[in-house]
Amino acid sequence: MKITDIRTYILGNPWKNWLFVLVDTDEGITGLGEGTLNGFAKTVEAAVHELKHLVIGMSPFDVETIGLRLFRDVYSDGGQIQGSALAAIETACWDIMGKAVNQPLYKLLGGRCHERLRCYANGWYRGPGTPESFHEKAKQVVAKGYTALKFDPFGAAWRTVERKDFDAALENIAAVREAVGAHTDILIEGHNRFSVHTALQFAEAMVPYKPTWFEAPTPPHLISSMVEVAKRSPVPVACGEDYYCREQFAELLKHDAVHIVQLEPQFLGISASKQIAGMVHAHNGVIAPHSAQGPVCSVVCSHLNMATPNFYLHEIFDEFNEPWEEHVLTPALKVKDGYLQPPEGPGLGVTLNMDEVGKHPYRVGNWLPLFRQGWEKRETVK
The missing domain is CATH 3.30.390.10 (Enolase-like, N-terminal domain)
Known part of the structure; x- marks a missing residue:
């Protein structure tokens, strides 16, 4: 062939x-x-x-x-x-x-390691960045059966924040914790926003709300900064979605500071992703692959996660995107009571619906401007 x-x-x-x-x-x-x-x-x-x-x-x-x-x-x-x-x-x-x-792909990658994949919701907080909005939408997420959810409470912050914005971010975190109760995992998304000192100030301040991880608190390029935050933070640090080669993960892992690794198969390919999952396994860590690109990425992650012994959580953005997304792939990847299974058909187990692709043309403004005020509304940028 x-x-x-x-x-x-x-x-x-x-x-x-x-x-x-x-x-x-x-x-x-x-x-x-x-x-x-x-x-x-x-x-x-x-x-x-x-x-x-x-x-x-x-x-x-x-x-x-x-x-x-x-x-x-x-x-x-x-x-x-x-x-x-x-x-x-x-x-x-x-x-x-x-x-x-x-x-199915997962059988080529090592076979079934889990009965099902526990998911966390992302993208659910689309709308105004207020405690009221976070609270209302978080309750809707747990009502769907999710036992974990991720969100960025920091607005358009970059490196440092004013005191009022610092307090506003904590109010958003508090609102989500109050909405979901004590036993739901909340995952705090940093989006590479902060300096080391600002990240550590937030890490200390969010402890009362018992977050499961603080994700990407500093930019990825200086691994030493991420390691410093990870070693000093009272909240576990998760990162890795920005890296695109094995060597970057080797550099991160040798410091034995980050044990929740969010590799991105979209930047690595499946072969390297499987190898990196093994590297993390050897460092007594777990993987929670980044899966917020498009629907094929979600399917790939489901197969990789199923075949990985040290899988932790699967990211789901798709359910909180445009309603027509479920028609892009056949069959659509479905979450049931906060869990999912990878497709059982051969290969990825899905096909691309070309008719649906043709309905949604490329637009220059279709991107996520994470450091622009109001980015969390996810509106097309003009």
């Missing part, structure tokens, strides 16, 4: 344009992947087409070599853009492999 062509399609979701990739073979099996990257859909699409000549003619089963050709052999560090292009193509190859042997 040989790869004969690679095609791309962009769907204009209002808060992030989604990039889908289809890899064709000479035996008529087509694989599905995703290369979504906030603000860079067209750029990643161009990268896919610029790099595809490196893998056309190869066997889709040779994913390790495909990964080397798309990353090492280019001899340039294209960061998340290159990683997204690589992951889109490589994911589609895994989909092809599963279809060829008539097995």
Whole structure:
């Protein structure tokens, strides 16, 4: 079996344009992947087409070599853009492999490690960033059966915050804790916002509300800053969604400070993601992969998580996105009482609905401006 062509399609979701990739073979099996990257859909699409000549003619089963050709052999560090292009193509190859042997992806990755996957809700707090809104929407989330939920209570903060904004963020956290009760996990999203000192001030102040983790409190580029916060914070730190190669995770893990690792298969590909999950396992840590790109990313994470012994939590953004999203993939990934199962069909177990893709064209303003006031409303930026 040989790869004969690679095609791309962009769907204009209002808060992030989604990039889908289809890899064709000479035996008529087509694989599905995703290369979504906030603000860079067209750029990643161009990268896919610029790099595809490196893998056309190869066997889709040779994913390790495909990964080397798309990353090492280019001899340039294209960061998340290159990683997204690589992951889109490589994911589609895994989909092809599963279809060829008539097995779901998770069985190719090691088989079932869990009866079901516990999920946490994200994206549910769309609207005004007030305690009242957070409280009302959090109650709706737990009513759906979720036992964990994540949110960013910090508005448009960056590095430092004024005292009134500091207090407002804590009021949002308090409102969610009051709404969900004592036994629901609340996960505080930092979105790489803070300096070390501001992050530590927040970590200390949020302790009474018993958060399960403080996510990405500082920018990812200085691993030493993340490690410093993790070692001094009374709240466990989770991070990793921004990294796009094994070496970055090796650097993070050697400090033995972060034990909740949120690797992003969308930037790494499935082969590297599985290997990194093993690295985390060897460091006595757990994985909670980032799954807030598009619907294919969610499916990929479900297979990876099912086949990973040290899986912790699965992120669900899809249920709180546009209502038409459930028509993009067939069958749609469904959460039941706060848990899900990966699809049981061969490969990823889903197909892309091209009719639905055609209804939602690309738009320049479809991105998430996390440091702009009111970003949490998730409105198209003009």
